Structure formats: C-alpha cells, structure tokens
Amino acid sequence: MILVEQKQRVERDSKEVVALTQDLVRIPSVYRPGTKDGNEKGVAEYVARYMKKMGLEVHVEEVEPGRPNVIGILDSGRPGKTLLFEGHTDVVTEGDRSLWTYDPFGAEIVNGRMFGRGTNDTKGNLSCAITAIHSLIQDSETINGKIIMCVPCDEEGMMIGIKHFIEKGWAKDVDGAIICEPEENQLCVSQKGAMRIKIQVYGKQAHGAMPLTGVNPNTRMAKIIVALDELEQREKERLGKHVELGWPSITPTILMAPTAGEPQINVVPDQCMTTLDIRTVPGQDHEWLKQEIQAIIDCLAEKDSDFKASFEVIEDRPWTSTNREDPVVKAVAAAYTAVTGKAPVYNGVPGATDGTFLHLAGIPILTTGAGDREVPHQTDEYVDIDDLVETTQLYREAALQFLRN
Numbered sequence: 312m313i314l315v316e317q318k319q320r321v322e323r324d325s326k327e328v329v330a331l332t333q334d335l336v337r338i339p340s341v342y343r344p345g346t347k348d349g350n351e352k353g354v355a356e357y358v359a360r361y362m363k364k365m366g367l368e369v370h371v372e373e374v375e376p377g378r379p380n381v382i383g384i385l386d387s388g389r390p391g392k393t394l395l396f397e398g399h400t401d402v403v404t405e406g407d408r409s410l411w412t413y414d415p416f417g418a419e420i421v422n423g424r425m426f427g428r429g430t431n432d433t434k435g436n437l438s439c440a441i442t443a444i445h446s447l448i449q450d451s452e453t454i455n456g457k458i459i460m461c462v463p464c465d466e467e468g469m470m471i472g473i474k475h476f477i478e479k480g481w482a483k484d485v486d487g488a489i490i491c492e493p494e495e496n497q498l499c500v501s502q503k504g505a506m507r508i509k510i511q512v513y514g515k516q517a518h519g520a521m522p523l524t525g526v527n528p529n530t531r532m533a534k535i536i537v538a539l540d541e542l543e544q545r546e547k548e549r550l551g552k553h554v555e556l557g558w559p560s561i562t563p564t565i566l567m568a569p570t571a572g573e574p575q576i577n578v579v580p581d582q583c584m585t586t587l588d589i590r591t592v593p594g595q596d597h598e599w600l601k602q603e604i605q606a607i608i609d610c611l612a613e614k615d616s617d618f619k620a621s622f623e624v625i626e627d628r629p630w631t632s633t634n635r636e637d638p639v640v641k642a643v644a645a646a647y648t649a650v651t652g653k654a655p656v657y658n659g660v661p662g663a664t665d666g667t668f669l670h671l672a673g674i675p676i677l678t679t680g681a682g683d684r685e686v687p688h689q690t691d692e693y694v695d696i697d698d699l700v701e702t703t704q705l706y707r708e709a710a711l712q713f714l715r716n
Contacts, residue, residue: 324446324707325700329425331361331438332699333418336427341404342378342468351400351464354434355379358400358441358462365445367460374464374475382481383460385444387714391456393484394639394713395674396444396706397473397665398437398491399466402429403688410690423696430694432687436491436680437462439699443706454714459485466665469626473665482672487639487713489706490666493682493694494658496651496702498643500677501555502660502667504591504630506600510535511570512583513619519577526617528583529568535620536563536585538607546595553592555659556630562588590662591630628663631670639675639713646708650701679705 338353355371362383363369370382381400405415405428413419413426420426425435444458459481463472476482512532517525543561552558564587569580591597604622612618633640635657647655660666661684666676681698 320446320450321700321704323449324442324703325696327445328438328442328699328703329420329696331442332425332430332435332694335434335438336418336425336429337416339416340401340429342401342465350377352377352379354400355381355462355464358437362441362460365441366448367444372475372479374471378464378472380464380472380476381462382476383441383444383462385448385458385460387454387456389455391454391714392486392638393457393459394710395459395461395482395485395488395669396440396491397461397463397488397669398433398440399463399472399665400434400437401465401467402432402434403467406690412691415692420696424693425696425699426691426693428692431493431682431692433466433492433680435682435694435699436493436702439681439702440489440491440706442703443710446703446707447710452711454711456486456714458710458714463665470665470668473668477668477672482669482674485669485674487637487642488666488669488674488676489639489643489709490664490669490676490678491680491706492660492664492678493687494660494679494684496647496679496681496698496705497656497658497684498640498647498677498679499555499658499660500635500640501553501593501632502630502664502678503556503559503662504595504597504667505626505628505663506587506589506591506597507625508587508589508604508622509625510585510587510604510620510622514579514581514583514617516581517579519579522579525579527579529580531611531615531618531620532566532568532583532585534611535607538611539563539587539604542603542607550592550594553659555657556592556661559592559595560588560590562590564588586625593630593632595630597627597629628667629671631667631676633670633675633677637675640677642713643677643679643705643709645712646705649708649712650704
C-alpha cells in the first residue's frame with residue numbers, strides 16, 4: 312500500500328512541477344533596464360499567487376521598482392529548525408532568437424526535454440522547490456520548525472534581491488539553505504568566489520605615425536595583462552587543483568581602447584580599459600589579491616615615468632565551503648540516497664550564486680538541482696523532465712530529513 316501511495320504522489324508531483332515550470336518559463340523575465348515588460352515582476356506575481364493558494368504565508372517586497380522579492384513561509388507551529396529554499400526569478404537574455412530551434416519562452420517539450428530560457432537556470436528548480444513544499448502540505452507530512460521559500464530578483468546581475476532579503480532580516484534564524492540551481496543533483500558544498508575588477512590605463516592621444524608625441528596606454532595595459540597571467544600561474548602552483556572547484560583564474564574579459572569616442576587605426580588612444588573576472592578557491596585571500604594587483608601597477612610605474620593606471624573593484628564575492636557533516640548536507644545526502652538508491656556525488660559550483668551572500672550571513676548552504684550544469688545561458692537551454700521529477704522528490708525528502716531531526 313505504501314509503494315502505491317508513493318507512486319501516486321510522484322505522479323501527482325510530476326504533473327505539477329512540469330506544468331509550473333512551463334508557466335514560469337512562458338513569462339519572460341529578462342531584466343532590461345527602463346522597460347515595463349520583460350522583467351521579474353510577472354514571475355514574482357505568479358509565484359506569490361501560487362504559494363498563497365498552497366496556504367503559505369506570503370510576503371512581496373519591492374527591491375527596486377518592478378523588481379520584487381517573494382517570500383513564502385510554511386510554519387509547522389512546532390519548535391524546530393528553519394530550512395530555506397532559494398530560487399531566483401530572473402533569467403539571462405535569450406540572445407539572437409533566430410539561433411534557437413524552439414521558442415525561448417515557449418517551454419516546449421520534445422522527447423522528454425523541456426526547452427526554453429530558464430528551464431535549466433533556474434525556473435525548473437524553483438518549480439521543484441515550490442512543488443516539493445506543496446507535496447508536504449497535501450500529504451499532511453509532520454515537520455518541525457519552518458520552511459522559507461525565498462524567490463529573489465536579480466541573481467544574474469548584482470544579486471540585489473538576496474542582499475535585500477538578508478538586510479530585511481529574513482535570513483536571521485535560518486539553520487540551513489538549499490540553493491536551487493542546475494547541478495545534475497550533485498551535492499555542491501563549495502563554490503568559487505568572484506571578483507570583478509575594472510582597470511584603466513591613461514595615456515596621451517597622438518598620431519599613429521608619430522607615437523612618441525603621445526603616451527600609448529595599450530602597450531602599458533599589455534604589460535599589466537602579462538603580469539596578471541603570471542600571478543594566476545603562481546596561484547595555481549601554490550594552491551593546486553581544488554578537488555571540487557578546479558583551478559583559480561584571473562581572466563581579462565573586456566579590452567577597450569579608446570574608452571570613449573570612435574577608434575581609428577592611425578590614432579594612439581588616450582585611454583585603455585580592461586575588466587577582470589577573477590574566480591577564487593578556498594585558500595585565496597581577496598584582500599591579498601587586490602594588494603597584488605596594486606603592486607603590479609606600482610612596479611610598472613616605477614620603471615616608466617609615463618605609466619599611469621588605476622583599478623576599481625566592481626563586485627567582490629567570496630568563495631564558500633560547507634562541511635559535509637553539517638546537518639543540511641547530511642539531510643540532502645540522506646534524501647538523495649532515499650530517492651535514488653545511490654550514494655550522493657559531491658561537487659562544487661564553478662560560479663557564484665545567491666548562496667554566496669547567505670553564506671556571508673552565517674548560513675550553511677548546499678547547492679543542488681535539476682539540469683546539466685553546462686547548459687545555463689546557452690541557446691536551446693533545456694531540462695530533462697526526469698530530472699525535474701527526481702529533484703522535486705529530492706527537495707521534498709531533504710525537508711523531511713532536516714525538519715524531523
């Protein structure tokens with residue numbers, strides 16, 4: 312009888328998670344500044360209505376105009392721990408629609424896969440978490456403590472949603488958080504840190520035929536980039552390859568000269584700019600790295616009286632690591648085995664997530680969810696239906712494991 316009930320529950324939850332994912336994907340939520348449509352508001356409003364119908368206590372808080380956070384709370388009324396599920400509403404741009412095989416906001420299902428922007432990152436996983444909570448309610452499962460469903464805006468940008476969530480005190484009493492991102496249901500207990508830095512080199516404009524009448528910022532920027540590459544290599548040698556996160560990296564991404572106005576082949580520009588996407592692993596100190604970048608600039612300036620450069624830290628997100636013996640990790644590990652019959656696979660997140668700031672707030676985090684981890688942000692983004700089904704049950708069982716102890 313128990314097996315029959317389990318099968319019926321999985322079938323019920325499967326229908327719900329597929330339908331909910333389709334509904335959310337079909338509401339475009341690419342944040343485009345200055346536009347009334349195509350932001351997170353439509354998805355947030357849908358999710359708020361949905362969770363109210365489930366019986367959750369729901370709060371909607373505007374972070375910026377048209378950019379709300381949604382918080383849903385399931386309170387058992389009994390003392391116990393608080394578990395947080397987190398899944399964001401925004402998605403990255405679909406890019407050139409002509410390159411898509413399927414409508415990027417159509418949520419079309421073909422051969423067991425749902426296609427569309429956000430199916431993988433991360434509306435599918437948001438739907439899994441909401442469905443898992445609904446499943447607990449429908450089955451009158453006994454839990455202690457609370458579940459908080461955090462649905463923030465702007466994960467793909469500067470993460471203003473999760474920062475606002477923390478600033479407003481919602482994370483204060485959370486004992487563990489599951490970050491709902493596409494990780495092939497691997498248990499990601501670490502994630503890389505990220506620093507985004509802008510470097511400016513200042514020169515003097517001149518005729519390309521008479522470069523000595525000016526100061527070329529491009530050759531000086533080249534020296535900085537070479538020195539940064541050497542710094543990256545030293546860090547790789549010092550730290551080695553992290554078991555879950557791989558190698559640290561210092562990557563120049565944008566290179567622009569001049570920084571304003573029209574470039575010309577016969578003009579030495581007056582400025583050159585590059586941006587760095589720095590990804591760090593446990594054992595790296597961000598303040599030390601900033602000092603090393605300044606030291607590179609200072610050293611080059613000592614050798615060249617015309618050398619002038621500065622750098623600005625645009626964003627600083629530390630690496631995170633959660634002990635495998637932490638209760639939230641142990642709960643998800645036990646849930647994974649209960650749902651799949653297999654031992655969990657541990658891994659790390661190659662990029663930063665909203666969990667970065669929850670970690671800074673003192674909350675143990677684990678990242679896991681449905682979807683190939685290399686598919687986010689790609690054309691023809693997809694998620695396998697079987698993965699959505701498994702992840703829903705994984706989240707459901709994880710909540711039971713965490714809140715029954």
